[in-house]
Amino acid sequence: MHPKTALITGATRGIGREIVRQLSARGVRVFASGRDARLLEELAEETGCHAQAFDLARAEEATALYAAAKSALGGAPDFLVNNAGFNRRKAPAAEITAADLDEHYAVNLRAAVLLCGAAMRDMVPRKSGHIVNVISSVVWHQSENYGVYCAMKCALHGFTVSLIKEARPHGVKVTxxxxxxxxxEFRALERPDYLRPESAAKMIVDTLFAPADVAVHQLTFRPMVETNF
Ligand SMILES: NC(=O)c1ccc[n+]([C@@H]2O[C@H](COP(=O)([O-])OP(=O)(O)OC[C@H]3O[C@@H](n4cnc5c(N)ncnc54)[C@H](OP(=O)(O)O)[C@@H]3O)[C@@H](O)[C@H]2O)c1
Structure with missing residues (x-):
């Protein structure tokens, strides 16, 4: 068995960085990405992963990222984790601008969809692979003043459900x-009562290592303090 390979976006901080650490510790050869080249360099030194900065706000950089990962890993990744995402600010509908919509769409939705497409072109003929889209529990409760973020994450949810059905007959897992x-750092305020990024990453990494006969389609988890569902 050759070592597994993975492409992780949003790897400079938070949940993504912890996914890289945990996958690397399990012997997976990882290509990590984000925009902050210095943080990526530190992560590469710490874990031995490949790392390169790409700005997923630009559609062509999503495509270039996939090509760079393939080249560094010596072939298509076994795992793709679309984790990069953000919510710039809470805003009531009356304050949403076209720029807000475009910015969120580009990173939270378009980049993930483009990367899924690129991965499917390799995973379908190979009849294996696992794509994970990090969405949000906001999809299940849709808070007020989160309109743009909710819209993009709900769209990514819809795309992901469709992709699960498309990928299944080809032996490709999608979660x-x-x-x-x-x-x-997703939010300005520290929330020590929320999940630790290590814990969220562990849930995702354990899903990637689920037994071969298990397909995890939806994985929802919350901190015990959360009551918004
Ligand atoms: N934290 C939460 O409470 C929470 C809850 C539900 C879902 N999520 C989702 O979980 C995922 C990870 O969030 P997190 O909490 O780990 O947030 P985080 O600590 O803010 O990390 C976000 C990551 O996304 C990357 N990113 C942002 N804009 C980018 C761009 N234009 N191009 C490339 N990379 C970009 C950032 O890298 P650079 O800054 O280096 O570009 C960073 O590595 C996101 O999709 C988020 O929506 C988070």
Whole structure:
């Protein structure tokens, strides 16, 4: 068995960085990405992963990222984790701008969809692979003043459900992950009562290592303090 390979987006901080650490510790050869080249360099030194900065706000960089990962890993990745994402600010509908919509769409939805497409072109003929889209538990409760973020994550959820059905006959696994509040730089305020990023990452990594006969389609988890469901 050759060592597994993985492409992880949003790997400079938070949940993504912990996924890289945990996969590397399990012998997976990882290609990590984000925009902050210095943080990526530190992660590469710490874990031995490949790392390169790409800005997923630009459609062509999503495509270039996949090609760079393939080249560094010596072939298509076994695992793709679309984890990069953000919510810039809470805003009531009356304050949403076209720029807000475009910015969120590009990273939270378009980049993930493009990367899924690129991975499917390799995974379908190979009849194996596992794609994980990190969505959000906001899909299940849709809070007020989160309109743009909710819209993009709900769209990614819809895409992911469709992809699960498309990929299944070809032996490709697809998982939508719906984390609740996690204490990362995702929000300005520290939330020590929320999930630790290590814990959220462990849920995702354990899913990637689920027994071969198990397909995890939806993985929802929350901190015990969360009551918004
Ligand atoms: N934290 C939560 O409470 C929570 C709850 C539910 C779902 N989620 C989801 O979980 C995922 C990870 O979030 P997190 O909490 O770990 O957030 P985080 O600590 O803020 O990390 C976000 C990651 O996304 C990357 N990213 C943002 N914009 C990017 C761009 N234009 N191009 C490339 N990379 C970009 C960031 O890298 P650079 O800054 O280096 O570009 C960073 O590595 C996100 O999809 C988020 O929506 C988070």
């Amino acid at each position: 939508g992950v719906y984390p609740g509040g996690t204490d990362t």
